Amino acid sequence: MGLKGYVVKRPLDILTEEEVKRIHYGTLEVMAKTGVVFHHKKALEILGDAGCDVDREKELVRFPNYLVEESLRKCPRRVLLKGMTPEYDVAVGDPYVHFASCIAMDTLDLETMDRKIPTMQDHINMAKVLDYLDEVHLHYGQYVRAEGVADMCIHPQRFNITVKHALKPSITAGVFGNEVWLIKMAQVVGQNPAGHAQCSPPLTWSTDKIDCMLHYIDAGFPILPGTGLATGMTSPVTLAGALVQQQAEILSGIVLAQTVKPGIGVIVKGRIEPADMRTGMIAEGGVEKVIADAAWNQIWRWYQVPRWHTVVSTDSKVPDYQCGMEKALHFLLSALTGSNIIAGIGGVYDEITVSPVVAIMDNELARRIGKMIDGVNVNEETLAVDLINKVGPIPGQFLSTEHTRKLWKSELLIPALADRMGYSEWVGGGKKTSLDYAKEKYEEIIATYNPSPLSEDKEKAIDEIMEEARKFYKSKES
Amino acid sequence: MSNEILESLKKAVIEYNNEAATRWARKAVEEGVDPIKAVDALTKGIRQVGDGFSQGELWLPELVGAADAMKSAMPIIEEEIKRRGKKRETAGVIVLGTVKGDIHDIGKNLVATFLTIDGFNVIDLGVDVAAEKFIKAVKKHKADILALSALMTMTGQEQRKTIDALKKEGIKDKVKVMIGGGAITQGFADDIGADAYDPTAVGAVKLARRLTRK
Structure with a gap:
């Protein structure tokens, strides 16, 4: 039962075992010597009671080595994210690789490929396309805004759409305090999206992120401690140094979570991105990001904790050669090095735009990568x-x-979008590119795929929670 | 002596040496060097680094290093300018900060650095700055420009709130507002009534020049 994903038989190592240990010991030293700031009174109390050295004035927590390693051992080896029915459940953990979508601000206009603010209909269409595509196993939402929807309401609103139009599980849901509505909705439909709580590098947890983590733990959902470093900016410019710092940030979150609720499911999310020293802009398609994620995968394989990493993306603004190249390289190395979740299906231009048509093309990319991981079947x-x-x-x-x-x-893998015709047939067929095929597929999916996973009662309950959220934010505005 | 001090101030900036910048700034005050000339010397240093940056010879780490050295010296020199009852010429006064609820400061710091290099007097209020605090600073420093940074879509709303607060105070027409940050777009800037927007730190300088053109 459950969505299958791919099995990585022999994950690729890019670090030696000795190097993995040096990163780990470096992390332990930073955690014990400098520590991590928690702007959260309750967290300070909990960690103090657990045996950490807490400086209440500076809100700084120093972690003894044994506690970090003990907390790591408490993390389950697999986390089951529930779909609408058991056949859509996804087991996140070794040896599986699953693919997930991308979330972004804007969509691409299907004709001009220009950036535009999505409508609620765009949200619905995106959710349907992602749910339809075979290689997308997990939803990561659609867009973080929509025409006519108040910003604070958008996360409940988009999750509302996912559960009404899709059968596959969501990796994660709310942030910024609005997780309370998402947790309620997930409970109505029997799902358990992981609570994403992001550390602010270097070495600082903000109040709202810890609140978010605690809300999810309370609900018994898995948690997703994450961070996001820009090398040379918010972390050392060296990848090894960034890895040390990143591990310290994530592990500090894990210690808190495993102290509050031993055995709680954890999926870790890393993010190391190079900042272009010419402009200060993050290079989303930078090859350093791909290498960092490969190292990350190896370290967390060693820890035996389920993992995903940066959303695979590109700096390209349109689905062109750069987009395909940057995403393909990242997808492939991440799969080979044993990422359990590879997110980024549909993304173009950082996490700024995402397009259903690109998702259809990425689905093809993921199929090919899956085939490569499957390797040679010998019997x-x-x-x-x-x-x-x-x-x-x-x-x-x-x-x-x-x-x-x-x-x-x-x-043999029969490609759905690639052209393999002879030249004259290709000309005769209207010189179609993979983008043309993807657009045709998009129209077909929108016209034919209409899952309605919820009973009337549940749909009503979801709408009531949504209304509650709307009222809450409306009252805060005035 | 005076020349040696001025040269050393400039050198401290182009060598990214905070300690030397502080030391020579103190020395300048002790030896009675004209503080306006001291600022000029520091500015020459940072301009030289800025030129290197424009020509692609130096990169952000060098630029920020030079700005840090300048920042180490400036409070000491400014104190002396104040003590002597003098005023330094600047391209304009800019109050800047990251809005409430947002603690991202790298982009904001880069903008501050570029504006300083271009001769603006930049008053950086830091991160997580509430609308009231911006308004207080705009009034106090008689700012020409208020520059608001926000990385996230959620905190972009604080830029709107700050602009609304300026309107409420009746000073929206007295100060130009420029906004920036990862999730900000021209459409959003127009929507909330900002005077200008640019996605890059270098672009922010062009905006500031345009907005202060009398």
Whole structure:
């Protein structure tokens, strides 16, 4: 039962075991010597009671090594994120790789490929497309804004749309205090999206993020401690140094969570991105980000904690060569190094725009990567020794054999969007590109895919929570 | 002596040396060096680094290093300017900060650095700054420009609140407002009634020049 994803049989190491340990010991030293700031009274109390050295005035917590390692051992090896029915559940953890969508501010106009503010209909269409695509196993929401929706209401609103139009689970949901509505909605539909709480680098947890984490723990949902470093800006410019700092930030969150509720599910989320020293802008498609994520995957494989990392993205503003190149390289190395969740399906231009048409193209990319991870299937039948002996030298051939008829479909990936025609056929067919095929597919999905996962009662309950949220933020505005 | 001190101030900036900048600033005051000339020397240093940056020879880490050195010296020199009852010429006064609820300051700091290099007097209020605090500073320093930074879509709303508060105070037409930050767009700037927006720190300087053109 559950969505399958891919199995990484032999994950690729990019660090030596010695290097992994040096990063880990560096992290432990930073946590014990300098510590991490928690702007949160209750968290300071909890961590003090757990055996940390707490400086209440500076709100600084220093962590003894044993406590960090003990907390790591309390993390479950797998986290089950629930879909609308058990067949859509996703088990996050080794040895699986699952793909997830991307969340962004804006969408791309389907004709001009210009950036535009999404409408609520765009939200619905995006949720449907993502739910339809075979290689998308997890929803990460659609957009963080919509025409006519107040900003603070957008997270409840978009989650509302996901649960009404999709069957697959959501990785995560609310932030900024609005998680209370999302938790309620998830409870109505029986889902358990992980609570995303993001540390502010360097080494600082803000009040609202810890509140968010505690709300999710309270609800018994898994948590998703994350961080986001810009090298040379909010972390050392060196990847090794950034990794040390990043681990310290995430592990400090894990210690808090495992102290509050031992055994709570944890999916970690790292993010190391290079800042371009010419402009200060983050290079979303930077190859350093890909390398950092590969190292991250290896370290957390060693810790045996379920993991995802930066949303795979690109600096390109349109689905062009740069977009495809940057995303393909990142998807591939992340899959090979054992990321459990690879998010970024549909994203273009940082986390600023996301497009359903790009999602359809990324689905194709994910299929190919999945096929590569599956690798070579070796057994008596596939080795075909008897067959080769039987067919022998020329004029022997394999096209007419039962073996080919039976196995070609499982051995070959038939691309849905790529052009493999001869030149004249391609010209005759209107010189279509993969973008054209993706647009056609988009129209087809929107016209035909209409899951309605919720009963009338549940839909009503969801609407009531949404209304509650609206009223709450309206009263705060005035 | 005076020349040696002025040269050393400039050198401290182009060598990114905070300690030397502080030391030579104190020395300048002790030896009675004209503080306006001391500011000029520091400015020459930061301009030289700024030119290197424009030509692609130096990068942000060098630029920020030079700005830090200048910042180490400035309070000492400014105190002396005040003591002598003098005033230094600037391209304009800019009050700047990251809005309430937002603690991101790297982008804001870069904007402050570029504006300082260009000759503006930049009063940086830091991060998590409430609307009232901005208004107080705008009045106190008779600011020409108020520059508001916000990284997130959520905190962008604080930029709107600050502009609304300026209107309420009746000083919206006395100060130009420029906004920036990761999630901000021209459309949003227009919507909340900001006078100008640019996505980059270098662009912010062009905006500031345009807005202060008399």
